[in-house]
Amino acid sequence: MNSSADTSKIPVKNIYYMLAYAWDHPHESRMIDVYGEDEKDIINLLSKILILKVRSLIKRGFYREYTPVREESGVIRGKVLFKESFEKFSYKKGKMHIKHEEFTDDILHNQLIKATLLRLSMYEHLEKEYYEDLKRMLMYFRSISRIELKPKFFNQVTLHRNNQHYRFILNICQFISENVLLHEGSGESAFNDFSRDHMKMARLFENFVKNFYRREHPESNARSETLDWGAIGEKNEYLPLMHTDISMIVENQKYIIDTKFYQHGLLEFKGKEIIRSGHLYQLYAYLENDRRKRNGDKAVGILLYPRVYQSFHFNYEIQGFHMKICSVDLAENWRDIERRLKGILSKADALNINN
Template identity: 35%
Template sequence: MPIPIENIYYLLCYAWNKLEEKERVYVSVDDKTELVDLFAKILINGTKILLKRGIDKSYIDYTDEIVGVKGKLQISQTLKSNLLFKQRTVCTFDSFSSNILNNRILLSTLYSLSRTKGLDRELKKELFKLQRMFSGIDLIQINNSLFSQIKLNRNNRFYGFLMNVCQIIYENTLPSEEEGIFKFTDFTRDERKMNQLFEAFIRNFYRIEQNRYTIVKKETIKWSFNSEDQESFQFIPKMETDITLENGTEKIIIDAKYYRETMTINYDKEKIKSNNLYQLFSYLLNQEDETLKTMNAKGVLLYPTIEKEYDLQYKYKSHMIEIRTINLNSNWKLISERLREIIV
């Protein structure tokens, strides 16, 4: 059974650290809602909020051929084009405009989404209406590098949420066999993408929803090896935890693992996946630095499941090692309670 659409929305908003925006961008979800419809609803509702507030504008540099002189005169280009006798010049000048990167990405996403196969007809109509409200803004060929160029501040931070939505739509939209028509791929079927989402969700959930541990982070752990040849260390793989929770006296290392096929621990002959256990065990041993919290650090392997919860507990010296599962098909309140219980 797939993860409910509403829970996918929760996972994303935690992973993006955009819970406040989630409450503002209300999205009604039912069992019939497809993933592409969910993102269309989010983008439509979020764009309507943006338009009510007024879209962002900024100064943009233009270089153009004009009558007279404006801004900075581009002498060489003007002379090469033989424009002076026409009383025209090539100048670089700035203009206060809404045709900025944020708006171009948003409009281009509305455009591609409105031409996506399988999208609800009423949602398509809404997307077409919204596109007409972005006059003076140009379509753009989106690529991933553009999202890193977006500049946010206190006044336009709501764009951050919309750009997260645009990016996930872009990353999961492909051209179809019909020219000008797109198709949306279900990223929940991609184990690699879902593993990244699951990990980011768990980490940000603990950053936001608990105050027992003041530090919540990825942690780089150095191998407890000695070698006379220091250059040999470059061949050793990097150890980095998914989530480390820490305060003055306690420490927990969580390794979050997402598996698509069973959505639970793989109970074959090996029972728990051996590589997962080896990795967690290595983290615990190599992070020890003689302080009480590192010598008593707890390790947790956390898996999603939609069938049955597992709570397995083992001990190695002073380290507790736990195997936990979380049911992503359950009510969100139960998911939240389960995650809090794991770190008690």
């Protein structure tokens, strides 16, 4: 994974589809019709989707959990805290300090959603209709405590079978928490343009491609893989780790895919365009170490770039390894992007080395 592509040509709706795959919720890209939408930015599009999802959540009912409560009460329930009760002379008031559990919807899951809706309501470029929807929706969160929206809180949320329907909503909330920044003291927030952050877009591109193939080929076990250098020496800990972006097996053929997020996939050298040598060396190192690990079985190597200024698809046989250097146009219709990614793995293409 590398970064420096111009992302200005990628439609907002295509960024959303990539996010849906990267979050491992590709079905959400099909359930919500965003074709024909022309939102001003990804935050407005995600606001629309979040409103639809939270509206459905309200109809279903908020998820509740038992949470510990400590209080001074005249009604004895749960565990009596004698030490606190005597230290604070609660017994003189006919009360005791107690500890018990309360079944409540005022939990972190719902608090984060409320905090996100509040943050969006302060976004200065939010469409008016979404602002009005948020105001009405917040009325259902009156019993939910208000917390500060911090990305670290999302790591504290526990998701399981009974609350899996919160996962996609919280993915959207986390994205918003990381990209809609509150102006101190102004009561307004602005969008930190995610699409112009090349490192974030490079990670998104890698995770999108990985989860796309994982969904299209469930048996492939598409994943990042650590390869061994096979080095012998006293200071092997100084060697860098060798991680593939994507390793997978489809129809008994292993593929190693390295995603590169560059404005120009090809490099201009002495008046002509050539493949970037560093990328080719890196892919060859993956293939050679994988061959040694698998006792001679050879993977197909793919360098995959987003198309910006040129499209290309090259096939080579290099040192006995089949390598492909390809681009995918992220500005195309989404169905064309899907067909392109599927076609890259076609066996007919793999046999057509000379084209």
